[in-house]
Amino acid sequence: MTSVALFNNKGGVGKTTLTYHLAHMLRRLGLRVLAVDLDPQANLTAMCLDEYEIEELWENPSELIAQGAAPRRPAGGGRVRAGQTIADAVRPILEGTGDIARVEPAALQPGLWLLPGSLDLSRFEDKLSSEWFKTFAGDIAAIRTTTAFHRIVDAAADAVEADIVLIDVGPNLGAINRAALIAADTVLMPLAADLFSLKGLSNLGPTLREWRRDWQQLVLPRIPAGFPAPRADMRPIGYVIMQPEMRLDRPVKAYERWLERIPGVYAAAVLGGRPPAAEDGAHRIATLRNYRSLMPLSHDARKPMFDLKPADGALGSTQKYVQTCFREFRGLAEAVLDRVDKS
Structure with missing residues (x-):
């Protein structure tokens, strides 16, 4: 089993959308996939589940259902039950009553699960923030706290016999994301073609290297033998350019100068090496277009854009766009698997 964290500390680049569609496409390619929502905004969970399932999972009345904008629970119930989120799993640690609680992944489709x-x-x-520096001294309680996500995800992946785990994390460099990324074998970075993504890369790369160094040099040697702790490899496998406007299958000119700068910033900040020539795209896995009207249709149908049917509103020429979306995400999924294998 290999874990991939999708992370950029600049928000709004389409990270959760990428995680959702990549998970579904990897399942289509025959892998057993576990998607993990470690973003406190829980947008991945909201994309994956129906509104009545979210209402039960979080034990909160849904405003969309109350307003008639979403259907009420059909006969037969949903795929989740209350008390089965990652927040529930870490509650005993947070409240000082014990270690992590076991939670059951939700089966979305055959071969695809959501934590x-x-x-x-x-x-x-x-x-997590207050316990971080205590781990440097080998404090076992602090180590249990900091490795909570790793142990929760590992247990869930073992339970469903996952081949690959995709971890969606929030857009910041806080303590939750540090614990989430320490649990990841590899890191995939969604980027937009703009100044803010470049600034995000400049902050992200050195921070990942610092977290990796601190964990591997200061914490791992102090962890008792047999304790299930991650190695914090966090190997960068590349980046995906998200949602540039496309003309004749190429990004429009307004984005070109930012696209030309990304390879150098990625190599220098994330990989810690000398910047390559601007045209060197060795670390770019894919460029995904803006699919415009497919996204709201996808949200309404609660299915990936590349699975939309005429009954979902994807009519006429929109169906050709759905087919293009399928080809591009299939190529992306195959490229990600190749990078993961090589890493």
């Missing part, structure tokens, strides 16, 4: 997130996960931030 749901929750808005309550944000409460774990201060606990």
Whole structure:
């Protein structure tokens, strides 16, 4: 089993959308996939589940259902039950009553599972932050706290016999994301073709190297033998350019100068090496277009853009766009698997 964290500390680049579609496409390619929502905004969970399932999972009345904008629970129930989010799993640590609680992944489709997130996960931030430096001294309680995500994800992946785990994390360099990334074998970075993504890369790369160094040099040697701790490899496998406007299958000119700068910033900041020539795209895995009207149709149908049918509103020429979307995400999934294998 290999884990991939999708991360950029600049928000709004389409990270959760990429995680959702990549998970579904990897399943289409025959892998057993576990998607993990470690973003306290829990947007991946909201994309994967129906509104009545979210209502039950979080034990909160849905405003969309109350307003008639989403259907009420059909006969037969949903795929989740209350108390089965990652926030529920870490609650005993947060409240000082014990270690992690076991949670059951939700089966979305044959071969695809979700470890749901929750808005309550944000409460774990201060606990993770205060325990971080205690791990340097080998404090076992602090180590249990910091490795909680790793152990929760590992247990869930073992339970469903996952081939690959995709971890969706929030857009910041806080303590929750540090614990999430320490649990990841590899890191895939979604980027937009703009100044803010370049600034995000400049901050992200050195921070990942610092976290990796601190964990491997200061913490791992102090962890008791047999304790299930991650190695914090966090190997960068490349980046995906998200949602540039396309003309004749190429990004329009307004984005070109930013696209030309990304390879150099990625190599220097993330890989810690000498910047390559601007045209060197060796670390770019794919460029995904803006699919415009497919996204709201996808949200309404609760299915990936590349699975939309005429009954979902994908009519006429839109169906050709759906086919293009399928080809591009299939190519992306195959490229990600190749990078993961090589890493």
